[in-house]
Amino acid sequence: MMSKSRALTKSLVAAVVGLSFCAGAAIAEYPDRPITVVVSYGAGGATDFQARIVTMMSGMEDKDGKPVYLNGQPMVIVNRPGAGGQVGWNKYVEQAKPDGYELAAYNVPHFIAQSIVFPKKVKYNIDNLEPIANWGADPAVLIVNKDSPFNSVQDLVDYAKANPEKVTVSGAGLYVGHHIADLQLDKAAGIKTKYVPSGGGVKALQFVLGGQTMAGFNNLSDAYRSRDRLKILAIADLERNEFLPDVPTFKELGIDVDDSSVNFRGIMALKGTPEPVIQVLADKVPAMFKDKKVVAKMQEGGSPSRVMTREQVQKMWKERQAYLADLLKDLRKDE
Amino acid sequence: MEFIHYFGEVFAPANFLILVFGTIGGLLLGATPGLSPTMAVALLIPFTFQMDPAASLIMLGAVYTATVAGGAVSGILVNIPGAPANIATILDGHPMAKKGRATEALHYCFISSFIGGVIGVLLLIFFTPPLAELALRFGPAELFWIAIFGVTIIASIGGGSVVKGLIAGAVGLWLSTIGYNPVLGEERFVFTDHLAGGIHVIAALIGLFAIPEVLTLVGGAATSRSKVEYAELSTHSVWRSFAYNISRVKALTIGSVVGSFIGVIPGAGGQIAGLVAYDQTKKMSRDPSAFGKGEPDGVIAAESANNAMVGPSLVPLLTLGIPGSPTAAVLLGGLLINGLFPGPDLFTVHAKVTWTFIDSLLVGQLLMMIFGLMIARYSVFVTRVPKHTMAAAVIVLAVFGTYSVQNSVSDVMVMLVLGTLMYFASRIGFSAAPLVLGLILGQLTETNFLQGRMIAGDDAWGYFFAGPINKIVIVMCVLSVAYSVYSERGQIRRRRAQEAT
Amino acid sequence: MRIVFGRRLAVALLVVLVAGLLFKVSYFQENLEAYLFPAVVAATVLCLSLLSLAREAFDLCIDDFQPFPIGRQWPVIVIMIGGVLLIDTLGMYSTTFLVLLLVGYWYSPEEALRRRLVQSVSMAAGFSLAMYVLFSILLNVQVPRGFLI
Incomplete structure (x- = not known):
């Protein structure tokens, strides 16, 4: 009888010790199970498709069977689309655990702009999220149909000055990079255009191709693929892009539209994730994004990649927050 | 005729094997409620990372083709459409199964899918450039009228009272407005967090059909060993089905033409192709009252339409990078990952991959029919499952299928609540098909209406009524409504005459 | 009337x-x-x-009402709603097993208690396993995990 209960106590102690040991080891050996990455857009969209490419190496092993990044644990994409990303990100900050096993993909300026325009409805902002690394940057470009009478930004601006609110400009949605770019263009050129939000980048592109809208802001990657049927007038970035070396930036044309609308995509974690875990991710994830195979696939897919480390992204988030808060201060909703 | 040269590639052992497995897998996935073609293709994209471009596209194409047809299996056998595209199939497919003609219904389904599918792919091969031009002409105004045309068929698919069908359809339209306003971003009617993001069409589809089925099954399960209620299953030879199916030229033609046309229109999607074809076939039939009670023409028209949609939906995708259907949108990701940019390059620089892919679609249609007909033989097993086991199976499939659409437990909740309410509504004469159609069309109507208004500015009237396509579709809407009114008056007159005698 | x-x-x-x-x-x-x-x-x-x-x-309509045996149906409604509420705590597969077990047991036409139990347990386990293979292994869908699995 006695020996039985002692054995029980012993095994209990062993179990407790074992458990606490495991807990200690969990940080040391993070990650020891697959990591999910929430993508707030539907499967097949640009964000989803790039997220799948850049995370594809995390589960890989090298020739000797040794894990390359993140202990060979795969990153699994989970799509939670809805309302321009608000559904996925809201659920993420409300329901995910800050343990480093639930990450999310971010789109800047989308989520920052949403947190500014809808301060009540939107539960996320740059203060409750931790950037890990950035994989890509897709600048917005101003496009018109091949048959359009506009041959330059100046043509469009002149027409818009003569006909206020007549120029229709399509874009992927409200308060996404395309919308910001249009707001900036209006402000910088002193014109009034009519922004038509559509269900996504491809749909917005279709509006321009089909002549439904006079012009459009779209992702460089999508416009690049359809360049035979479009005129790409200008790019909303600080420098020209390697994919489209002949397209001038707005700044070159004397219109003060900077890179605030560039669509940055990357991976973030929740605030409160243990520091060692963040360190592991901040260390390994950018290296993974720079993997030869990842870069090659991104290049093939026409997706401009721009790998940024955690520190760089932190800085970029802060700058965007300050700029967008100023630009969008007249657009605040639900307050 | 360039495509003929590349058939050899399709029959290369590795590619052919992938095609066979893709087709079988697609049929099985399609038969699982909730795993719609869009889902199935999206879930398989990661697997293509390790394949060469031709093989991965062959797999995705085969899965696309086969899931569309496979969705009819669960629809016919258990009254749960595998995907929105199969709603029209069950209207007559399930009644046929209840009369013991399940095998026959499945035969028609696969044979018609094959015929429609081949016509669709041939259109893709021969008429890509003009069809691409046509696709671009559909802007918000045109799509708005197409959606309205869809609304006009609500009345005729209800079965039973026209007013109740219309009410159900309008409630469906209203339900689709829950969540964010698609253009203005305003959040509407979200009184609980479960509704954030709105009601997903597939979650609703599963709930509205599967849950009433579960309740019917358990409600009828007697204490003795009772089986699902089917009349004694009659066997039906494949060849007889073939002969009959091919003789139904009118249903096949309407199905294939409507399916191909709707497939080309970007954004309309195959979801309504089957329903529009079904409706047209019913209206042009000599005996419209036979529809909804197990008329093979209903199955033939619906299935030939939803597979005819596959080929043309790839036209705007391959030439312009604009997907014609939600599934084609996911397929775009598959193309890009392999470095294949939609556009003229696809047919010159990457001709080998592109034509091999298109050829594999043709061969895939044939394989789909062969394996489908083989599966049809085993449908007899479903009819031997005890009711309570069937109810349990439907619950599990409904829950998992709904969850996997957006990885959301809230969707499962919405699915259950909608389904339970639908069951009681169906007991008082409201049917699920018009409700789902309303839900599908709601977003299409509202989005295009608001976008059209924004684009048009002051001259909204001129914008929505300008252009030949708008005018044609408006005339079709008017005719469709006029016919419904006319046929209902005829029915009332006939009933009065009956009562008088 | x-x-x-x-x-x-x-x-x-x-x-x-x-x-x-x-x-x-x-x-x-x-x-x-x-x-x-x-x-x-x-x-x-x-x-x-x-x-x-x-x-x-004005009595212009035909009677299209059908009766519903709510007495037999309420348990399955309760089990399903209860199941969904449990998904987040118990995990998808444990909940599925539980729901199937309850539905199978409640509605089983079998008279003998033992056989009834064995049949519903095996059906619940079989379906849960099939779902696990299809969704977690073949399709790699991430479902909520919880109790035991």
């Missing part, structure tokens, strides 16, 4: 009430632009429901 007529009139009235509620929440909103479409649709529902009420009142 009277009773049937009264019941149908009551149902038609209920439909009008629901339609009125839809109209109320859709029409009386601050931002009319954003609620334009639902307001138009809700107005249509209201008109149609009034039309349906009028037709019922």
Whole structure:
């Protein structure tokens, strides 16, 4: 009888010790199970498709069977689309655990702009999220149909000055990079255009191709693929892009539209994730994004990649927050 | 005729094997409620990372083709459409199964899918450039009228009272407005967090059909060993089905033409192709009252339409990078990952991959029919499952299928609540098909209406009524409504005459 | 005949009430632009429901009511709703097993208790396993995990 209960106590102690040991080891050996990455857009969209490419190496092993990044644990994409990303990100900050096993993909300026325009409805902002690394940057470009009478930004601006609110400009949605770019263009050129939000980048592109809208802001990657049927007038970035070396930036044309609308995509974690875990991710994830195979696939897919480390992204988030808060201060909703 | 040269590639052992497995897998996935073609293709994209471009596209194409047809299996056998595209199939497919003609219904389904599918792919091969031009002409105004045309068929698919069908359809339209306003971003009617993001069409589809089925099954399960209620299953030879199916030229033609046309229109999607074809076939039939009670023409028209949609939906995708259907949108990701940019390059620089892919679609249609007909033989097993086991199976499939659409437990909740309410509504004469159609069309109507208004500015009237396509579709809407009114008056007159005698 | 007529009139009235509620929440909103479409649709529902009420009142409709054996159906509704509420704590697979077990046991036509239990456990385990293989292994869908698995 006695020996039985002692054995029980012993095994209990062993179990407790074992458990606490495991807990200690969990940080040391993070990650020891697959990591999910929430993508707030539907499967097949640009964000989803790039997220799948850049995370594809995390589960890989090298020739000797040794894990390359993140202990060979795969990153699994989970799509939670809805309302321009608000559904996925809201659920993420409300329901995910800050343990480093639930990450999310971010789109800047989308989520920052949403947190500014809808301060009540939107539960996320740059203060409750931790950037890990950035994989890509897709600048917005101003496009018109091949048959359009506009041959330059100046043509469009002149027409818009003569006909206020007549120029229709399509874009992927409200308060996404395309919308910001249009707001900036209006402000910088002193014109009034009519922004038509559509269900996504491809749909917005279709509006321009089909002549439904006079012009459009779209992702460089999508416009690049359809360049035979479009005129790409200008790019909303600080420098020209390697994919489209002949397209001038707005700044070159004397219109003060900077890179605030560039669509940055990357991976973030929740605030409160243990520091060692963040360190592991901040260390390994950018290296993974720079993997030869990842870069090659991104290049093939026409997706401009721009790998940024955690520190760089932190800085970029802060700058965007300050700029967008100023630009969008007249657009605040639900307050 | 360039495509003929590349058939050899399709029959290369590795590619052919992938095609066979893709087709079988697609049929099985399609038969699982909730795993719609869009889902199935999206879930398989990661697997293509390790394949060469031709093989991965062959797999995705085969899965696309086969899931569309496979969705009819669960629809016919258990009254749960595998995907929105199969709603029209069950209207007559399930009644046929209840009369013991399940095998026959499945035969028609696969044979018609094959015929429609081949016509669709041939259109893709021969008429890509003009069809691409046509696709671009559909802007918000045109799509708005197409959606309205869809609304006009609500009345005729209800079965039973026209007013109740219309009410159900309008409630469906209203339900689709829950969540964010698609253009203005305003959040509407979200009184609980479960509704954030709105009601997903597939979650609703599963709930509205599967849950009433579960309740019917358990409600009828007697204490003795009772089986699902089917009349004694009659066997039906494949060849007889073939002969009959091919003789139904009118249903096949309407199905294939409507399916191909709707497939080309970007954004309309195959979801309504089957329903529009079904409706047209019913209206042009000599005996419209036979529809909804197990008329093979209903199955033939619906299935030939939803597979005819596959080929043309790839036209705007391959030439312009604009997907014609939600599934084609996911397929775009598959193309890009392999470095294949939609556009003229696809047919010159990457001709080998592109034509091999298109050829594999043709061969895939044939394989789909062969394996489908083989599966049809085993449908007899479903009819031997005890009711309570069937109810349990439907619950599990409904829950998992709904969850996997957006990885959301809230969707499962919405699915259950909608389904339970639908069951009681169906007991008082409201049917699920018009409700789902309303839900599908709601977003299409509202989005295009608001976008059209924004684009048009002051001259909204001129914008929505300008252009030949708008005018044609408006005339079709008017005719469709006029016919419904006319046929209902005829029915009332006939009933009065009956009562008088 | 009277009773049937009264019941149908009551149902038609209920439909009008629901339609009125839809109209109320859709029409009386601050931002009319954003609620334009639902307001138009809700107005249509209201008109149609009034039309349906009028037709019922003049007895122009055929009787399309069907009975429902709620006595046999309420357990499955309770089990399903309860199951969904448990998914987040128990995980998808444990909940599935539990729901299947309960549904299988409750509705089993088997008389003998032991066989009934064995049959429902094996069915629940079989279906759960099949779902696990299909969704977690083959399709790699991430489902909530919890108790045991």
